[in-house]
Amino acid sequence: MSFNNLDQLYRQVIMDHYKTPRNKGSLENDNINIEMNNPTCGDRIQLTLQVEEGIVKDAKFDGEGCSISMASASMMTQAVKGKDVETALRLSKTFSDMMLGKEYDDSIDLGDIEALQGVSQFPARIKCATLAWKAMEKGVQNEEKS
Amino acid sequence: MINQEIKSYFPILNQEINGHPLVYLDSAATSQKPVQVIEALKKYYEFDNSNVHRGVHTLGNRATEHYEGAREKVQKFINADSTEEIVFVRGTTTAINTIAQSYGRANVEEGDEIVITYMEHHSNIIPWQQLAKERGAILKYVELEEDGTISLEQVRAAVTERTKIVSMVYVSNVLGTMNPVKEVAQIAHENGAVLVVDGAQAAPHLKIDVQQLDCDFFAFSGHKMCGPTGIGVMYGKKALLNNMEPVEFGGEMIDFVGLYDSTWKELPWKFEGGTPIIAGAVALGAAIDFLNEIGLNEIEKHEHEMAAYAMNEMQQIKGLDIYGPKDPGKRAGIVTFNLKEVHPHDVATVLDMSGIAVRAGHHCAQPLMKWLDVTATARASFYLYNNEADVDRLVEGLRSAKEYFSDVF
Numbered sequence: 001m002s003f004n005n006l007d008q009l010y011r012q013v014i015m016d017h018y019k020t021p022r023n024k025g026s027l028e029n030d031n032i033n034i035e036m037n038n039p040t041c042g043d044r045i046q047l048t049l050q051v052e053e054g055i056v057k058d059a060k061f062d063g064e065g066c067s068i069s070m071a072s073a074s075m076m077t078q079a080v081k082g083k084d085v086e087t088a089l090r091l092s093k094t095f096s097d098m099m100l101g102k103e104y105d106d107s108i109d110l111g112d113i114e115a116l117q118g119v120s121q122f123p124a125r126i127k128c129a130t131l132a133w134k135a136m137e138k139g140v141q142n143e144e145k146s
Numbered sequence: 147m148i149n150q151e152i153k154s155y156f157p158i159l160n161q162e163i164n165g166h167p168l169v170y171l172d173s174a175a176t177s178q179k180p181v182q183v184i185e186a187l188k189k190y191y192e193f194d195n196s197n198v199h200r201g202v203h204t205l206g207n208r209a210t211e212h213y214e215g216a217r218e219k220v221q222k223f224i225n226a227d228s229t230e231e232i233v234f235v236r237g238t239t240t241a242i243n244t245i246a247q248s249y250g251r252a253n254v255e256e257g258d259e260i261v262i263t264y265m266e267h268h269s270n271i272i273p274w275q276q277l278a279k280e281r282g283a284i285l286k287y288v289e290l291e292e293d294g295t296i297s298l299e300q301v302r303a304a305v306t307e308r309t310k311i312v313s314m315v316y317v318s319n320v321l322g323t324m325n326p327v328k329e330v331a332q333i334a335h336e337n338g339a340v341l342v343v344d345g346a347q348a349a350p351h352l353k354i355d356v357q358q359l360d361c362d363f364f365a366f367s368g369h370k371m372c373g374p375t376g377i378g379v380m381y382g383k384k385a386l387l388n389n390m391e392p393v394e395f396g397g398e399m400i401d402f403v404g405l406y407d408s409t410w411k412e413l414p415w416k417f418e419g420g421t422p423i424i425a426g427a428v429a430l431g432a433a434i435d436f437l438n439e440i441g442l443n444e445i446e447k448h449e450h451e452m453a454a455y456a457m458n459e460m461q462q463i464k465g466l467d468i469y470g471p472k473d474p475g476k477r478a479g480i481v482t483f484n485l486k487e488v489h490p491h492d493v494a495t496v497l498d499m500s501g502i503a504v505r506a507g508h509h510c511a512q513p514l515m516k517w518l519d520v521t522a523t524a525r526a527s528f529y530l531y532n533n534e535a536d537v538d539r540l541v542e543g544l545r546s547a548k549e550y551f552s553d554v555f
Contacts, residue, residue: 003550005164006499010492010550041491041507042515042522064521066491125495 008118018067023077034139047135073132155180166501174527186432216431225355230413233380238346239269241365241380246273256282259309263288270344294321294470309339316348321470322480353442373433377426394419449479452528479528490524496547
């Protein structure tokens with residue numbers, strides 16, 4: 001059986017991130033620690049961030065979930081590391097728009113993340129892809145408030 | 147009788163999903179509806195719709211007759227002693243919450259025990275957690291055997307004289323295990339406790355006899371047994387229901403309303419505040435007629451056969467683990483599994499692309515997932531409209547999923 005449509009979902013780069021996740025584990029010098037889960041399916045992510053003077057100095061994630069959720073977490077940590085919080089949040093907004101099939105800001109270089117675009121064609125899986133990003137948003141927003 | 151014709155009664159099954167004929171293997175979540183049930187809903191709204199128990203007019207009488215007629219069908223379906231013991235509710239969840247809030251609050255004191263098991267659905271866990279927290283009671287879990295069954299020794303060890311309520315699932319929505327509720331009822335009664343049975347996965351698939359089981363309460367949902375969503379049943383022994391207070395107050399459930407106090411109607415109506423789910427009840431009656439015509443024993447036999455065939459075929463896929471009792475005779479038509487190295491969501495997506503609907507996730511049973519030491523599983527559940535060809539499609543789909551993921555890795 002051929003699965004051309006599935007190849008839109010499970011792109012090579014996604015499977016690469018799933019198999020060899022970047023930034024897996026948890027930071028020791030974190031100042032932001034967020035745990036988030038997807039109650040409908042059991043996916044779980046623990047995100048640790050080190051944010052100093054408005055810059056995401058380091059990011060790591062741990063958790064359990066499907067290929068999409070784990071690959072997305074891996075890509076997210078890679079993307080936000082070294083960026084300022086504002087840029088990280090803008091990336092997150094862009095990613096969210098992309099998932100929802102909306103027009104998105106293409107002036108930002110999404111790099112590997114672009115590979116997740118196919119997920120938008122699988123409505124049941126969008127939440128898998130956005131979990132790590134939601135965790136990051138919540139983390140930095142809590143930090144900004146405090 | 148179960149034959150090829152059965153599928154044709156279910157219009158929804160006659161469609162393509164993602165370019166393939168639909169194979170629906172998620173009946174444990176909700177079953178599909180036969181034309182007889184869809185027609186009953188339509189007929190009720192087109193000809194008989196009116197409010198019940200109040201109108202003098204003809205339609206009012208007709209609606210009441212149909213609604214109460216459905217209650218009689220339910221009474222016979224589970225062999226309750228009388229229709230007074232049949233309370234229409236929204237579903238299993240509402241039934242168990244009502245029992246917890248009414249019977250539970252009146253009978254559970256500080257230090258008392260409530261006993262449930264590791265294989266409960268969230269709807270048979272959280273109402274008891276809340277009750278235990280509120281009353282300062284102790285919630286105890288019966289451990290499972292390694293094969294995902296419950297032993298009476300473990301039940302005996304958990305149930306003591308301080309136990310007021312034992313609540314247990316009849317058929318597990320994850321493991322498919324059929325539990326010895328009759329024997330558990332006896333143990334509960336010896337200790338002065340009542341037994342609540344979560345029958346959500348049992349009522350669609352096997353002949354229920356509440357008097358023979360001697361359970362004190364029995365809860366089930368219409369939508370898992372070919373009926374519509376939004377209708378379910380709370381059965382309770384009359385002597386218990388008589389002493390229980392309603393949890394919802396308002397119209398329909400009152401006898402006399404004064405300025406500062408009111409009295410309630412007789413059973414079962416005192417538990418049915420507000421306009422009831424009339425069309426739902428009528429259509430549930432039609433679902434019961436449909437199931438009776440085929441025969442519950444026939445359905446149960448068919449499901450054992452489906453489980454046996456599916457387990458046998460699936461076991462030949464290398465790296466596929468099946469959870470729950472190995473003996474198909476000990477389980478209903480539910481097969482929960484994991485494919486090594488492939489997350490169940492990914493399995494479900496690949497199957498969906500082949501037109502096969504299965505459930506993936508924790509199946510509203512997080513404590514059981516913890517016991518199984520997995521975060522999620524995939525589940526194929528069968529009903530009377532499934533056949534061996536559906537299993538073959540599933541197995542083919544699983545092989546493709548395995549192949550697909552071994553290719554991309």
